[in-house]
Amino acid sequence: MPITLSPLTPGFACEVGDVDLTRPLDDADLAAVRDAFARFAVLVFPSQDLTVEQHLAFARCFGTLERSVATVMPGETLRVSPEIADIANLTSDGRVWAKDHRLRLFQMGNRLWHTDSSFKQPTGCASLLYARSIAPIGGHTEFADLRAAWDALDEATRARADGLIAEHSLQFSRRRLGFADWSPQERVAFAPVARPLVRTIPESGRRSLYLASHIGRVRGLADDEAEALLARLVAHATERRFTYLHRWRVGDLVMWDNRCTMHRGTEFDDTRWPRDMQRATTSDVPDAFDDALRAAGYGTAAEDAARSTEAARAEAARAAA
Ligand code: OGA
Ligand code: MN
Numbered sequence: 001m002p003i004t005l006s007p008l009t010p011g012f013a014c015e016v017g018d019v020d021l022t023r024p025l026d027d028a029d030l031a032a033v034r035d036a037f038a039r040f041a042v043l044v045f046p047s048q049d050l051t052v053e054q055h056l057a058f059a060r061c062f063g064t065l066e067r068s069v070a071t072v073m074p075g076e077t078l079r080v081s082p083e084i085a086d087i088a089n090l091t092s093d094g095r096v097w098a099k100d101h102r103l104r105l106f107q108m109g110n111r112l113w114h115t116d117s118s119f120k121q122p123t124g125c126a127s128l129l130y131a132r133s134i135a136p137i138g139g140h141t142e143f144a145d146l147r148a149a150w151d152a153l154d155e156a157t158r159a160r161a162d163g164l165i166a167e168h169s170l171q172f173s174r175r176r177l178g179f180a181d182w183s184p185q186e187r188v189a190f191a192p193v194a195r196p197l198v199r200t201i202p203e204s205g206r207r208s209l210y211l212a213s214h215i216g217r218v219r220g221l222a223d224d225e226a227e228a229l230l231a232r233l234v235a236h237a238t239e240r241r242f243t244y245l246h247r248w249r250v251g252d253l254v255m256w257d258n259r260c261t262m263h264r265g266t267e268f269d270d271t272r273w274p275r276d277m278q279r280a281t282t283s284d285v286p287d288a289f290d291d292a293l294r295a296a297g298y299g300t301a302a303e304d305a306a307r308s309t310e311a312a313r314a315e316a317a318r319a320a321a
Pocket of ligand 2: 110115116124263
């Protein structure tokens with residue numbers, strides 16, 4: 001039996017049924033999933049019962065898996081394999097964390113509208129988040145369609161945003177929450193990278209905003225001007241008409257396209273209820289932004305990232321001296 005598609009919204013989120021992700025999909029089913037992913041940008045696969053290996057194997061169908069940011073955070077014991085981003089509120093020995101746990105402060109960033117790994121080179125493409133246990137109340141995930149938001153944007157704002165280059169860093173999104181306690185290695189690992197504010201998704205040809213709480217600067221704009229423009233774009237892109245709220249059930253695997261969506265976790269009592277969510281994320285092609293960055297005069301994305309890393313390294317060495 002081929003997979004079935006049941007749209008949850010007209011063009012953004014879709015449920016995928018009659019599919020068992022514990023086994024490799026045949027070519028026709030995989031092609032159907034890829035098509036659906038290009039048309040919708042959020043796919044929900046309910047009632048899955050996956051081992052970590054099965055989760056990773058399905059994710060690999062969509063590209064090379066990135067390693068989680070926790071792998072560069074010194075002193076953190078990984079609860080899961082390096083290809084899994086641990087979205088749970090659990091300590092490495094499996095207990096619900098305390099209010100002052102360092103990773104808790106850090107993970108609060110997931111409550112801000114963001115896209116995964118826009119601050120990495122290469123950036124994140126597909127994220128596949130799997131629910132092993134959920135909170136009885138709250139702890140939903142909300143998604144915003146940045147293609148639809150672009151389509152609905154007025155001409156003047158489109159003209160203003162198109163061609164602008166933003167700088168993304170994990171340090172910028174965590175700074176919004178007052179988190180600034182970075183080790184020298186983290187400052188280097190999370191040096192800002194340059195990304196266009198507007199992009200085209202190759203599979204669909206659709207134009208999209210590329211926004212995230214990770215953006216901290218827009219090149220060529222004063223900080224106040226940049227912040228005002230970003231705030232307006234994010235407010236527009238997250239209007240109810242562009243969003244879908246996912247209420248989790250245990251066994252849901254939700255897959256989204258980080259190239260053209262933002263998401264955020266909603267509140268829940270995270271020092272009370274265990275919520276064990278695990279994510280695998282694929283990397284986009286490394287040259288996805290080269291044309292946009294060259295057109296703006298910055299060389300390739302890799303070159304720009306290398307310059308930024310070098311500057312952060314020099315800064316860290318100065319601070320240590
Ligand atoms: C993520 C994320 C939000 C949530 O997995 O990347 O941001 O609701 N999750 O857990
Ligand atoms: Mn995320």
